[in-house]
Amino acid sequence: MRLNIGSTFAVRPPGILRGVTALLVFSWMAVSGLLAGPLLEFEAREIDLGEITRGESRDGTFTLHNRGDQPLLIHRVKPACGCTLADYDASIAPGESGEIRVTVHTETLQGPIARSIGVDTNDPEAARISLIVRADVKYSVMLLPGANARMSNVRNGMEKAFILVKKEPTELGSLEIRDLQATIPWITTQATRLTEVRPAGDGMPTGRAGDWVIELGIGADVEYGSRNERITFKTGLTREPEISFPVGVVVRPPVNLSHEALTIVPGSPVEPLLLTVRRKLDPSTLKITAEPKTIDVTVESTGPRHYSVAVRWDGEQPEEGSLSISVAEMTPYVIPVIRKAAD
Structure with a gap:
């Protein structure tokens, strides 16, 4: 008796063979536990948070399930925008559910928005996924080029900031900017109503009659460093009677120093203070004074903008003083001088 096995299988469609084989392999892997894991x-x-009036915050929730047979771990949840915060359940047991809770802050947003959130998990098939939060931020006025401002005395053209304020077309009433103020006194503020079509400032959008331009500047008696402050004003409108937006300010001192403090120990040499006057400032206007007057200061030029400052302070008792460094009309930059007792 002869069996022709080859001819028997030859008449079967190859697709059926592949399907049967895959099913058998899958069943064997499932029984043996090779497919175990989070799902x-x-x-x-x-999710869509609907309509939100600018300045308000709105919460939303993403619900997730673990359909696998091992714990599902959420390694990281990272919103792409600083306006969105997220909290989440880090571990979800098999068969259980968890949440990713988000809060959207809208003070710098306007119009329809879509904010993404990256999620990293231990599910091999969903190691990195992206979630989307949508909303429609309603507002009374549009702030251009954006609902924030930046100023700096480091780069040309950034000593002032301009914001074009336009009334939203569906808002009733007349836009009247009043009580414009900053959270610190040395940020100068001015609001001007436009009476004709013209650019709001260098590189700014064009404004029309009835729009307003807010001009911000860096005034006198500044505090050096980087800081975030706020600008507020009243609009005279119903939906947003008051507007508040952030302004980032960077104010660098007139000089760069080798160190930001001097320590003097009687009988020990004092390292000179190396000083460079910033570009765009006149080095001939450099002036250094000491307090108390018993501190002796000697300034030696080592280059067109470079100086070596030697400081001597006789005495044995511990005491604290300061050096005041000024250039042109800028606010003096003050560094501490500390005299310590000899060991």
Whole structure:
């Protein structure tokens, strides 16, 4: 008796063979536990928070399930925008559900928005996924080029900031900017109503009659360093009667120093203070004074903008003083001088 096995299988469609083989392999892997692990499932990867009046915050929740047989771990949840904060359940047991809770802050937003959130998990098939939060931020006025401002005395053209304020078309009433103020006194503020079509400033959008231009500047008696402050004003409108937006300010001192403090120990040499006057400032206006007057200061030029400053302070008792460094009309930059007792 002869069996022709080859001819028997030859008449079967190859697709059926592949399907049967895959099913057998899958069943064997499932029984042997090779497919064990977490299995992430979201009820929705996008949520819509609806209409929000600018300045308000709105919460939303993404619900997720672990359909696997091992714990699902959420390694990281990272919003792409600083306006969105997220909290989440870091571990979800098999068969259980968890949440990713988000809060959207809208003070710098306007109009329809979509903010993404990256999620890293231990599910091999969903190691990195992206969620989307949508909303429609309603507002009374549009701030251009954006609902924030930046100023700096380091780069040309950034000593002032301009914001074009336009009334939103569906808002009733007349835009009237009043009580414009900054959270610190040395940021100067001015609001001007436009009476004709013209650019709001260098590189700014064009404004029309009835729009307003807010001009911010860096005034006198500044505090050196980087800081975030706020600008507020009243609009005379119903939906947003008051507007507040952030302004980032960077004010560098007139000089660069080798160190930001001097320590003097009687009987020990004092390292000279190396000083460079910033570009765009006149080095001939450099002036250094000491307090108390018993501190002796000697300034030696070592280059067109470079100086070596020697400081001597006789005495044995510990005491604190200061050096005041000024250039042109800028606010003096003060560094501490500390005299310590000899060991």
